[in-house]
Amino acid sequence: MTSTGTTAPIPDPEIDPKAEALAEDLAARLAKGDRRALARGITLIESTRADHRRAAAALVRRLHAAPRDAVRLGLSGTPGVGKSTFIESFGVRLADQGRKIAVLAVDPSSSRNGGSILGDKTRMEHLSRHPNAFIRPSPSGATLGGVARRTREAILLCEAAGFDLVIVETVGVGQSETMVADMTDIFLLLLAPAGGDELQGVKRGIMEICDMIVVNKADGDLKATAQRTRADYAGALHLLRKRGQDPEGFPKAIAVSALEEDGLEKAWEEILTLDAFRRENGIRDHKRRQQAVTWFRAEVEERLLRRFRRTPEVAAIWPALEQSVGEGDTAPQIAAAQALAAFGLTGDET
């Protein structure tokens, strides 16, 4: 290769006519807001079958040029803060106003357990039956990287199907919050009222990536506590963050009661204010472009590793290598060099 980078020819991926036809059909139906096409498209995206993967890739390729004007909202909250109740009340309210709401769940534990215990539709009973809403549970049985790819692609599909708001919610375990923040425009952290100046163990890293803290359960006996908690976090956010780019007052903390549907309209107004500001100033698009590059890199890594592991010569020796390393007979580095050699990559500089 003598090319200098920008002038190098970019090879085209292979084309499968059958996959293209299916993708064409789904894309057309998505453009009309067909929810069954949306569900079918997400199923393709989550599938590991080769023909499904080709069709999913063809579909996502088509959607690159589709409108992408939804607000992508990340939402995190540990169990017990009333996340489902919040999404239900918040979502139904907006859906009643004629907005189309999609909720995509990201549960890293379902990667291990093969699915969450309670179905997402059970958790959000009214929203799941609302004609303007679409709820999709977390893809199961995948690595965190796999969940990321599927969720990113599902967001594209929801946008292509005309949804105005795509909520990506996560339970906030491990890296899932960063992952969700990396694929959304605005990131909300939902908290429960906490007594005194208790810190609820909120990780500093999460405070730094969130755009708004929503203290839920500001009702009944907890109302005053919720307001105090809100004030505490408003102070903490103020101390932690110095972002010249955002409008005055952001990141901010608000208190709501999902149960009494109090403060939900204000939460939505704040989201719209921040979103409008960022759109007008090109911040949203800049952020999305950066996210696309991150996605590109993650996509390359994930595909490369999958192809590697599926290469027959690698797959043939992999169990023996793991066993030999696990029994202490082969050093991990030597086994790694052998695995790479089976893939056709030799030399210690691997």
Place this chain on the structure above:
Amino acid sequence: MTSTGTTAPIPDPEIDPKAEALAEDLAARLAKGDRRALARGITLIESTRADHRRAAAALVRRLHAAPRDAVRLGLSGTPGVGKSTFIESFGVRLADQGRKIAVLAVDPSSSRNGGSILGDKTRMEHLSRHPNAFIRPSPSGATLGGVARRTREAILLCEAAGFDLVIVETVGVGQSETMVADMTDIFLLLLAPAGGDELQGVKRGIMEICDMIVVNKADGDLKATAQRTRADYAGALHLLRKRGQDPEGFPKAIAVSALEEDGLEKAWEEILTLDAFRRENGIRDHKRRQQAVTWFRAEVEERLLRRFRRTPEVAAIWPALEQSVGEGDTAPQIAAAQALAAFGLTGDET
């Protein structure tokens, strides 16, 4: 390939006579406890030069059969808990007793900044000058995965050089704690005394991986607070953990004063008790074998990605792909497929 896994031939990595000769020499000097050979070996491990990497690989290959009887101790603590003072007092005490102590620092921020602001030798003045001690700052300018590999290999070198205790310390930002726990036998979390029942924002995940919490600064005005903090965490550990494998009372919380050198002997005794128990019951070796498999997988991923990015056909189009994705002209998935095609892997099922 028709092989069935265990019967497949395992190819040998290539041999470079010059690298082998250097590795041979270093391995012989390490076996005599030569500290300059240790420093030189770690420098090879941290180098990105191809000949250095070959020599490092040859060295690590040789050390696989070397004695590995050091206690590998992971230690985490956020800035301000007195981590350096603790390691200094604890290390000097043990070194004075004739034990050989190596301290390897893992600072994920140095991956970004190209090195920590204060040198580790300044932080631990007496220990760094002690004839029985060896201190190595965090490798800089590498990814977290790169830091993991280098630190794992540095542990092997320290053990080959006859060190009895290898402390791997980290500031506990992001994933570095899990990484350190994944390469050590025993994991300690160092904390400062906290007023009331304040939680110090200690992440639940860290509580779950640590074998002992050490509350430092149990001296002067803070002595009573430290004892209360210790009791709080002992309770929390008790609630969180149910490990039938460890001896009664573990994981446990103790209070020490690194400044007044109080409780350090007890800390060491607890570490030895746990280590002896785990050795006798095969738990340590089982854990190390599992860690070796994890290391093997990480090693494969890191090498594969490095080889991929360094492949001329990939490197030639990579900047153009990132730019095109960043400008929204190419979908991340399409760009990923193109990058993989440049590596010789085609088809949408990539």
